[in-house]
Each structure stands twice: as C-alpha cells, then as structure tokens.
Amino acid sequence: MSKTSITLIIMCSLIWAFGCGYWMGQKNQKIQYITKEIEVVKNVAQKREKIQAKPHITRDYALELMRQGKL
Numbered sequence: 001m002s003k004t005s006i007t008l009i010i011m012c013s014l015i016w017a018f019g020c021g022y023w024m025g026q027k028n029q030k031i032q033y034i035t036k037e038i039e040v041v042k043n044v045a046q047k048r049e050k051i052q053a054k055p056h057i058t059r060d061y062a063l064e065l066m067r068q069g070k071l
Helices: 003-053 059-068
Strands: none
C-alpha cells in the first residue's frame, strides 16, 4: 500500500471515531438532562408539601416565600 492510502485510511478512521464519540456524548447528555429535570420536579413537590403542611398559610406569607425562592 502506498503512503497516501494508509494516511487516508487513518484519517477516515479518526473522523469516524470522533463522530461516534460525539454521537454517544449527545445521547448521554439527553439522558442526564431528563434525569435532572425529574429530580427538580420531585424537589419542588417535596417543598410544596412541607409548606402546605403548615397550618394557616396566608396569601401574603405564600408570596413572601415565593419571593425568597423557597416556594
């Protein structure tokens, strides 16, 4: 084989490997994003349950908690 054909094969292999790695990384990223989104929803539900469990929560108190970022 000539030097040119070996170089071409190596370049194609590297490009293919990079493409596969990039594709797998994108696939993994979507899975992590969905997992984090589910965790945030669970966390919000838990905080809401704690606040609603308190007796006599008023509208003003709820708004204050929302402004503080706790609700």
